[in-house]
Amino acid sequence: QVQLQESGPGLVKPSQTLSLTCTVSGGSISSGSYYWSWIRQPAGKGLEWIGRICTSGSTIYNPSLKSRVTISVDTSKNQFSLKLSSVTAADTAVYYCASGDWNDLWGHGTLVTVSS
C-alpha cells in the first residue's frame, strides 16, 4: 500500500526558500505514468493547488506561484520535492503532497510557518 510522508523545516524566515520533500513508500515513484502534486492550506482556509510533476519530469504550476515554485523528482530516493522561493507570511500553511491522476492519495501534511 503506497503511502506519502512530507518532511522539511517547520519554520522558514521571510525571503528565504521553503524546501519540502515527500517520500513515497510501498511503491516506486517511477512506475508507470503518474502524477505527484503539492497542495497547501492556510489555517482555517481552503485548499490551494501549487503544482504537479509527472514521472516523465514534465511540470505544471499554479500561475500565481509559478515564478517562485520548483517541483522535482528524485527517483533514486523515491521522493519528490517542493521549493518555494522568496517566502512571506502569506506562505504560512499546511503543505500536503498528493499522488495520482485525481489526487487520490494524500500525505498527512506538514505545517510550515514563515516568520523571523
Add this chain to the structure above:
Amino acid sequence: QSVLTQPPSASGTPGQRVTISCSGSSSNIGSNYVYWYQQLPGTAPKLLIYRNNQRPSGVPDRFSGSKSGTSASLAISGLRSEDEADYYCAAWDDSLYVFGTGTKVTVL
C-alpha cells in the same frame, strides 16, 4: 479567490439527505471533470468522487456526485455523524487545478 463557489455551510439530521453545490464556468466545470474531497477535522483531504460521479474503492454509496453544465453537486444520503467534515469540489481550469471554496457539513 477560488473560481468554484460552494455554500459555506450545510447541515442535516442523521438519516437525512444533504446536497452541496459547486458553481463554476465554461472553462472549468463546463469542460472538465469534477472531483470532490472530504476533509475530516484535523486530517488531510480524501478523494470522495472522481470524474463527476465515480467513487473510489471504499467510499460508501451514500456519497454521489453529479454535474450539469457549469455546476456540480455532491449528495450525501443517510447522513451520519462521521460525515461531519469540510467538503471541497475541484476541477481543471486550463492548466490550473482549482478547488472550490469549501462547505462545512454539520450533523445536527
